[in-house]
Amino acid sequence: xFFALTDEQRALGDTVRDFLADRFGLTAVRAVFEDAxxxxxPPELWKAVGEQGWLAVCVPESFDGLxxxxxxxxxxxxxxxxxxxxxxWLPTVxxxxxxxxxxxxxxxxxxxxxxxxxxxVATVALRGAGRGYDADGVAVTASVPAGExxxxxxxxxxxxxxxxxxVGLLTGTASPVEYLTVAGLVVVAATEPGRVAATSAxxxxxxxxxxxxxxxxxxxxxGAPGVTVTRLTSYDGTTRLATLALDGVRARRLxxxxxxxxxxxxxxxxxxxxxxxxxxxxxxxxxxxRYDQERIxxxxxxxxxxxxxxxxxxxxxxxxxxxxxxMYAAYAIDAELPDxxxxxxxxxxxxxxxxxxxxxTMIQFHGGIGYT
Amino acid sequence: xxxxFSAKEEEFRADLRGWLADNIPAEWSRxxxxxxxxxxxxxxxxxxxxxxxxxxxxxxxxxPTEYGGRGGTPGxxxxxxxxxxxxxxxxxxxALGLAFLAPTIMAIxxxxxxxxxxxxxxxxxxxxxxxxxxxxxxxxxxxxxxAGVADGPEIVVNGQKVWTTNASHGDRIFTLxxxxxxxxxxxxxxxxxxxxxxxxxxxxxxxQMSGATEFGEVFFTNARVPATECLGxxxxxxxxxxxxxxxxxxxxxxxxxxxxxxxxxxxxxAARALGRDRxxxxxxxxxxxxxxxxxxxxxxxxxxxxxEQGVDLGSESSMTKLQWSETYQDLFETFDDLLGSDVxxxxxxxxxxxxALQAEGFWSRSVTIWGGSSQVQRxxxxxxxxxxxR
Numbered sequence: 001x002f003f004a005l006t007d008e009q010r011a012l013g014d015t016v017r018d019f020l021a022d023r024f025g026l027t028a029v030r031a032v033f034e035d036a037x038x039x040x041x042p043p044e045l046w047k048a049v050g051e052q053g054w055l056a057v058c059v060p061e062s063f064d065g066l067x068x069x070x071x072x073x074x075x076x077x078x079x080x081x082x083x084x085x086x087x088x089w090l091p092t093v094x095x096x097x098x099x100x101x102x103x104x105x106x107x108x109x110x111x112x113x114x115x116x117x118x119x120x121v122a123t124v125a126l127r128g129a130g131r132g133y134d135a136d137g138v139a140v141t142a143s144v145p146a147g148e149x150x151x152x153x154x155x156x157x158x159x160x161x162x163x164x165x166x167v168g169l170l171t172g173t174a175s176p177v178e179y180l181t182v183a184g185l186v187v188v189a190a191t192e193p194g195r196v197a198a199t200s201a202x203x204x205x206x207x208x209x210x211x212x213x214x215x216x217x218x219x220x221x222x223g224a225p226g227v228t229v230t231r232l233t234s235y236d237g238t239t240r241l242a243t244l245a246l247d248g249v250r251a252r253r254l255x256x257x258x259x260x261x262x263x264x265x266x267x268x269x270x271x272x273x274x275x276x277x278x279x280x281x282x283x284x285x286x287x288x289x290r291y292d293q294e295r296i297x298x299x300x301x302x303x304x305x306x307x308x309x310x311x312x313x314x315x316x317x318x319x320x321x322x323x324x325x326x327m328y329a330a331y332a333i334d335a336e337l338p339d340x341x342x343x344x345x346x347x348x349x350x351x352x353x354x355x356x357x358x359x360x361t362m363i364q365f366h367g368g369i370g371y372t
Numbered sequence: 373x374x375x376x377f378s379a380k381e382e383e384f385r386a387d388l389r390g391w392l393a394d395n396i397p398a399e400w401s402r403x404x405x406x407x408x409x410x411x412x413x414x415x416x417x418x419x420x421x422x423x424x425x426x427x428x429x430x431x432x433x434x435x436p437t438e439y440g441g442r443g444g445t446p447g448x449x450x451x452x453x454x455x456x457x458x459x460x461x462x463x464x465x466x467a468l469g470l471a472f473l474a475p476t477i478m479a480i481x482x483x484x485x486x487x488x489x490x491x492x493x494x495x496x497x498x499x500x501x502x503x504x505x506x507x508x509x510x511x512x513x514x515x516x517x518x519a520g521v522a523d524g525p526e527i528v529v530n531g532q533k534v535w536t537t538n539a540s541h542g543d544r545i546f547t548l549x550x551x552x553x554x555x556x557x558x559x560x561x562x563x564x565x566x567x568x569x570x571x572x573x574x575x576x577x578x579x580q581m582s583g584a585t586e587f588g589e590v591f592f593t594n595a596r597v598p599a600t601e602c603l604g605x606x607x608x609x610x611x612x613x614x615x616x617x618x619x620x621x622x623x624x625x626x627x628x629x630x631x632x633x634x635x636x637x638x639x640x641x642a643a644r645a646l647g648r649d650r651x652x653x654x655x656x657x658x659x660x661x662x663x664x665x666x667x668x669x670x671x672x673x674x675x676x677x678x679x680e681q682g683v684d685l686g687s688e689s690s691m692t693k694l695q696w697s698e699t700y701q702d703l704f705e706t707f708d709d710l711l712g713s714d715v716x717x718x719x720x721x722x723x724x725x726x727x728a729l730q731a732e733g734f735w736s737r738s739v740t741i742w743g744g745s746s747q748v749q750r751x752x753x754x755x756x757x758x759x760x761x762r
Contacts, residue, residue, distance in 0.1 A: 001447055001680060002374040003673035071373060289758050304761040309754035316753055317691050321667035328670045331373045346666045349659070 003327070009075050016079035019048060024085060032086045033237030040086050040240035041121070041182045050118020054080075055092055059100065063112035069334035070268055074275035074326055081279025086238040088121050088179035090276070094269050095122030098187040098217050101264060102256035107219070111185070122185040125174030125220075125244045126266065133266050135191070135215045135259045140172030140246055142190035142216055142253075166253035168192070168218055176241035180229055186220040186244060188251065189262050217257035217265075224249050267344045271329045274351035278322045281351065281358035285315050288362045295367075308365055315358055322347070322354040375673060381447045385455060391428055392459040401460045403638065404720075404727045411584060415541050418462045422496035432474075432494045439478065439490040446679045450626050450672070457630035468537060469493045469500030471623070473546050473603075476616040480604050489565075501568070503533040503547030503590060504613070510535075511748050513548070514557040514610070518592060520549040520564060527551060527564060527599055529572070529592040535742070539575045539588025542568045546616075547592075548609050561609030563616075565601040572596060582734035620743065621689035624675040628696040629668045632703060635732055636665060639707050645724045648710060657706045664699040671695055687756035690749040697739040697746060704733040 005013075024045050032042055049055060057073045059065020066072070073093060080089055096115040099107055114120035128139025145167060170190050180186065192214055222229060228245040254261075289312060292303030302308060329347035332340035363370035377385070399405055406414055425431050426440070434449040435441025442448070464470060474493055477485050492498040509516040518531025529549055536545070545566050552560030566573065572595030577585035604612030640658065643649045675692060678685055685692075707729055708715050720727065740746040754760045 001377060001450075001673060001676050003670070003677045004373070289760065293760060301761045303754075306751070309760050310747070310750040312758055312760065313750035313753035314694070316758055317694050320691060321664075321671060321695060324670035324674055325663075325667050327373070328673075331375070335373075335375075337375075342662075342666065346663050349663050350667055 013075040013079045016076055020083035020085055029084050039182050045087055046118055049089055055118050056116035059096055059112050059116040063108055065116045070271055071330040071334050074330040077272045077275035078279035081276035082283040084238050090272055091123035091178040092121055094124045095187045097268050098265055102217055102254035102261045104255050120185055121183050123177055123179050123183040124187045125177045126189040129175040138189045138191050138215055140170050140174055140188055140190040142168035142170050142192045144194055145169050168251055168253055170218055170246040170249045170251050173245045175243035176232055177244045179240050180242035180244055183222055186222055188218045188220045189215050190218055192216050215259045215262045217254040218251035220251045270344050270348045274347040275326045277351040277355035278326050281319045281355040284358040284362040285319055288365045292365055318354045322351040325350045377447050384448050385451045388455050396459055403725045407727050407731055418465045419496050421462055426495045440494050450624055450676050453627035454630050457627050466496045466499055468502040472616045472619055473500050475619040498543045499541050501536050501538055501542035501545040503545045505535045507534050511745055518549050520551040525599055526596045529595045531592050533590040535587050536590050539590055540577050548613055551606055558610040562606045563603040563609045563612040564597050566597045582731050621685040624672040625668050625692050625696050626672040629672055632700055633665055642724055642726055643710055661703045661706055668695050668699055687752050690752040694749050700739055701736045704736040707733055
């Protein structure tokens with residue numbers, strides 16, 4: 001039994017934390033946060049993120065990555081969460097995961113090294129505004145371009161098109177999409193009503209869809225004709241959002257994609273988001289404890305009052321449980337454990353609750369300073 | 373990460389599982405079975421079970437063989453906890469002796485104490501009680517007043533202990549006694565090993581809210597104990613008590629998880645039988661309980677890892693206690709919400725026997741009190757883990 005991070009994994013987390021403390025502390029974060037007109041994507045931070053290999057964690061070594069798993073990625077996500085670091089790390093990692101899981105060899109070779117280095121910023125557009133995180137939440141539709149039949153095995157190779165390459169015309173919207181304004185590549189989920197009849201192979205992949213059409217993942221160039229990007233204002237200046245509208249946009253399909261791959265991708269996103277939240281929760285708790293050790297009222301440190309102590313103790317338990325749950329869920333994905341669906345749900349639910357409790361307690365236990 | 377057990381440990385699991393399947397009577401698994409057995413008879417059945425387990429080599433899993441243990445790994449102990457709970461083996465009749473007294477004697481006992489006490493304890497031939505709490509010394513243990521005065525080679529004890537587990541069935545009691553007259557707080561205490569079958573010891577059972585009488589009061593009126601029957605040396609009682617309580621820290625929570633998960637599944641079964649399984653509010657509640665239960669399971673793996681690595685869990689064990697006890701209590705609040713006013717009916721509902729769950733619901737109120745109340749545990753976490761000022 002070894003339910004713990006290795007020394008290497010701990011060191012990875014320390015590296016991210018130390019870097020942020022030295023080079024991108026809260027003053028820098030606040031400057032990004034308050035720069036409403038900016039793109040929320042400080043280049044010096046991104047350069048370091050790429051150089052340090054934090055985008056390369058899940059990319060195979062054969063594509064210039066580190067060849068590690070979600071367990072390692074959650075270490076980075078937790079540290080970035082603790083430092084409330086802005087920038088498109090998570091969406092770029094998820095886009096790379098989509099390419100890794102469902103891309104053709106040619107697509108992997110073309111994109112993964114550039115995504116791993118940070119040269120190419122990417123994001124994912126997987127659901128329509130206000131909709132759920134599953135196949136039913138997809139609000140983009142893919143159709144087969146007129147005059148081109150949906151390829152089936154062996155017939156896809158035409159002049160100028162690589163074998164196995166497939167193309168769709170995408171119409172619909174996805175929102176909110178993280179860091180869309182700075183992305184050079186968007187992985188878009190689209191339902192494929194025409195495809196069910198055209199191919200039976202992907203529909204039989206054991207997807208979680210309820211008898212509807214399958215979902216494919218497409219590589220969209222945000223500069224392509226028919227793409228409209230509209231910035232959204234958000235309370236959270238450390239995560240920039242936009243709406244992606246597509247009107248007959250020609251896009252390459254990831255040939256291995258399916259509803260099952262979408263679900264897998266969403267689970268990876270959920271665990272990394274849970275890790276981000278666990279990092280935020282731990283940092284909020286640590287800062288609150290530090291403040292309440294020093295803040296004097298009624299002639300004593302307010303942290304000596306049991307009304308605060310007991311709530312902070314409960315928070316410590318909750319945050320620790322969230323950390324355990326995130327670690328377990330990440331490992332469940334990497335090792336394909338039989339209870340991975342439950343594990344991901346537990347991690348996301350627990351980390352979300354812990355982060356909300358820790359941050360709201362942080363505001364309350366900082367008193368007036370917490371709200372101003 | 374590596375969540376597997378070694379081949380040897382898995383072999384042990386297979387052996388144990390087979391033995392449990394062959395030796396646990398089917399009727400023991402029937403819901404409400406134990407509730408229907410008179411308390412004294414049930415105790416003797418469980419004592420007999422402990423002896424059979426010992427004779428088959430499934431006692432003292434991680435204890436050295438010289439004490440009758442199996443000499444196994446912490447992983448084997450975790451497997452034992454998991455397997456016995458999922459096989460619905462009855463809980464031990466000698467919990468306090470096994471968890472606290474025996475490891476303390478192994479650590480600081482005299483050779484004679486090691487020889488005389490441990491093996492009969494493990495075989496449950498001698499049932500041990502813990503004499504710590506008093507009417508005016510619950511969470512504030514150091515305010516205890518039970519007094520011992522030397523009289524030649526013996527110590528004469530007067531005073532009262534309360535909320536003593538298994539008091540009615542106890543043979544001996546490890547008792548924290550103030551042996552230096554006039555001493556204050558943590559000083560002047562001794563851990564005396566007192567024979568309960570003597571004239572100066574009187575036991576009165578305490579009825580719990582569930583109707584059971586697992587707890588009792590123990591009165592000492594000129595009870596006598598040889599001065600040699602002292603653990604850790606006269607006057608060292610507080611240090612001995614702290615060492616003794618520290619052995620709780622090896623407990624990972626896997627036993628609790630396995631047993632609570634079974635109760636959870638029974639509550640879900642009850643929800644289905646009552647047609648409430650589509651109720652969105654109840655489903656959300658059950659979902660929340662599942663989140664906490666699964667977190668307890670992951671936490672147990674974390675604790676086991678630390679134990680295997682020899683890490684002293686220290687005050688972190690307070691977190692384990694908080695997680696399992698609060699989760700357990702919340703689970704039975706959800707059970708109350710499921711049954712609504714019918715929770716008060718002490719009889720099977722239609723075809724559904726929930727009496728065992730109802731008894732558990734009462735029991736769940738106790739777990740946030742004994743073994744250090746949740747409030748004490750929160751103080752420990754806040755002060756010793758988070759470093760908040762006293």
